[in-house]
Amino acid sequence: MSPAPSPSKGNWTPGDDQIAVQRAPEPGGAGGAYRAFGETLRGLKTTFARVVEGVNTIQYPEEKVAVYPRFRGRHKLHRFEESGLEKCVGCSLCAAACPADCIRVVAAENTPEMRVSAGERYAAVYEINLSRCIFCGYCEVACPFDAITMGHDYELSDYNRSDLIFTKEMLLAEPLEATPLRAQGE
């Protein structure tokens, strides 16, 4: 098969299916002046109206947006307050529920010498790949022990994707800075 002749500018002849282009009126005259300034002024009206309303910019990261209590941010794993044992028993139900398939649980057995959770088993490995998580909260719904809940943290950027795989220790730790919450009715 020989290559198709390449169309060059000089010999391009549009066929029957020409497109009729409708052009706007040429600028100039009173209509032109209105289009140049009238529309601009109309836009500026909105601008000045907002200026009198006062400043709305939030000085992130110095200042943070307060989130609703049910906001679904970065997950937290929990311990029992009295005993300090982990609530998670490593059942993998959260992993089964996760639509993004981003939770990995490897369970192990508690021994009398090393008791980690309250049940027979505990999560030896618990990882959430937060770069895949869609923050749907299904894991929280699936957990039979309220061991995992969606926290309020939303500051999750990092330089490296693998740093976004949160381990059990990271998920159990309290966040360094608490995310502000909106007060009731706010």
Next chain:
Amino acid sequence: MPRPHQNLITFSVDGREVQAPENMMLADAAKLGDVEIPVFCYEPKLGHPVGACRMCLVEIEGIPKLQTACSTAVKDGMVVHTQSERARVAQQAVVEFLLINHPLDCPVCDKGGECPLQDITFGWGGGKSRFIEPKRHFRKPLELSPLIAIDRERCILCYRCVRYSQEVAEDYQLVLLERGENTFVGTFDGHPYVAPFSGNIIELCPVGALTSRPYRFRARPWDIEGSGSLCTLCPAQCNVTFTVRDDRVLRVLARDHHEVDDGWLCDKGRFAYQAVHVDERITAPMIRDGGELRTVSWERALAEATSGLRRAGAKTAALAGGGATNEEGLLLGRLLRDVLGSPHLDSRSGGAVSLADWRALSDPALAATVSDLEFANAVLVLDCEPVDDAPILELRIRKGVRRNGVALLLASARPSALDPSATETLRFAPGRGAELAWALAAALQDGAVDAPAAAAGASAEEVRKLARALREAGEEIVILYGEQLLDGDAGGLLALADALGIAEIEGAGLIGIPEAANGRGLREAGVLPNGGPGFSAPPLGDGLDAAAIAAKLGDGELSALYLLGVDPLRSFPDAGAWEQALEHATTVIAHAAFLTPGVREHATVIFPAESSAEKEGTVTHPDGRVQRLRPAIGHPGDVRAEWRTLSELARLLGGAAGPATAAGVSAELFASVGLYNGLELEELAGHGVRWPARAPAVARSGEAAAKPKLRRAAQAKGGRLLLGSYRSIWAGPEVEASPALRFLAPRQRVELSPRDAAKLGVLHGEEVLVSDDQGELRATVVLRDSTPSGTAFLERDLARDGANRLRGPLVEVRTAPSGNGDVETLLGEEELTHA
């Protein structure tokens, strides 16, 4: 007993017209119409239903009360409703009743996600609980054995495990203790449930009451993938599913194949997968450098092997065994014969059998299938111990005897675990199976029995009795024989088969249990001193058999030895000769997964061997079924496919390059082995193909009625005993390397009859020295009433002190000089393993 004939009938279930075999249980028949009836206690593999759980209640028109579908046989015109209001209420009530005492353990329970109780509660339960009273409590979890955990709170008392132990494995260990709501599963006096087939109850239990300890908390069903393949730890080649998570094998489950394993596995097959991921495993090539083994690159190891083989040329010999595939056998044969020009290769430890006899033995007319064991009139177990040699076949024999009234006839040197089920047993001298076959053949034809019987060390009267029993049992007779019978001569066995007219009778036949897991396949692929692929005449004429190879290596006429998956020092008879042979060989190349003594001390190049979970290729079952191995996981470390190593070596030595894929090698195998002509890899998927079922019967050439070759059995005399040996089900480096199974790995013990022991003045559990002019080894005395007096049985294939260190035929047993207080501990272990 002939296989039952089945009539098709039509019945209706939930308004659907369904065709089913008459007298099939309703629970099964409904499935044919895509109607599911929930069951807990019903499991067709366990035999007759017991109707213990009442989960399967259905309404049948014309019967006033609800019926249990698992124990109601379907009849023509039956009208069944599984979803009527009455049936539904009853199902919900049963679920509610079963849950009364069931703990809310799902999140921590290993069965979660693959649990029939979860599924049935979800599908047929009422959806809410009214029960607020306290539930029953047991201590949990407990060890039922080192391999199985039991959680009695979860048990729904379905009887499955107990029935299995009583009626399938027939080890009679599990029972239900106490009664009423206090009932629980256990062993009679609380000893651990250790038995060759105990692991099957894990798969049987419909709840999480019985779980695997090695798999405990390893994964959830959604974390894992199942990968179908085969177990190649013994010739039974059970079909398995490897459970894989993160490229590691975590569990082995049975993959039901009625013609191979009937859905069961032995504990070795079920738990020895752990040896795949242990540190002891060799995962990189090694060479011997200044007497020390050193890990090297593949290039270096291949170069070393090439130069060694090039130097030895036709003075190379090869042995293959273990789980080596047919493809590897074919490539090994080519490497030796075509590239190096050496005819010396063997896959057996016994004396060579003539090529004509091999052809006669593989005659499709003489072949029996595994399921024939279950439906024959009589099964003759000849010179083998099924539970040790091919464990899963023992369950099949027990099934035939229990359910179909098969007459079991036993002729073996060593007392068998099947003795109590046998109608007729006969003992003969160790290693004289061939003579016994001659004697039986003579007795069946009313010939002279005395000479062969005396040579076999059996009484002529008993041989005649066995022959009578064989003749009276009926036509369909299956002979299950051990390969040790074929020590240099198959004439007796063939004469016996002829005397019984086996070739002409449908349902009668022979099954030979080879010593290596793929012994039959290796033979057929041409790893025989006197036979090429498909029992063709060997291109270079007859080579040396294993024993001759050892001798010639020893006196320097051969210089290199290629070991594909075997360590002769460990598993071949006459370790002394092999020690000499390996000592003198200049090059010893071994494919090995573990550093067994011969490999550790003598190999000059070691290629890491694949485990069965990594292998790709085909193997051949003792009944001729060519089955396919598929890789479940990737190769760990630096392991490479073994067939690739073999063809790479052939190429480096100037041979043909050969196919580049495993499938290509299989295609070549099917083309070059006449018996496998026409097979395709695709059709082997799932269930494999029995080639004898496709091949035409061989017209056996002139019955030149071979003359019996009789070797006279030695007699115990002067306080010395006749030596016999056996390979236990727990022998093998895989068992020693698996953390969970290690407690079962055998140590040498000598089985004596109480009479001999009294004469020798030794006691059960005592440590003794067993010796002959060749060597001496330590063993613990085990007294067995049924051991014939005048014989001593030792174990083969042990990490140390294996029976092959002695040559026999007579050995001396004497008390070991004391000084170690080991007796107590040895006894303790003894009880554990044989409890």
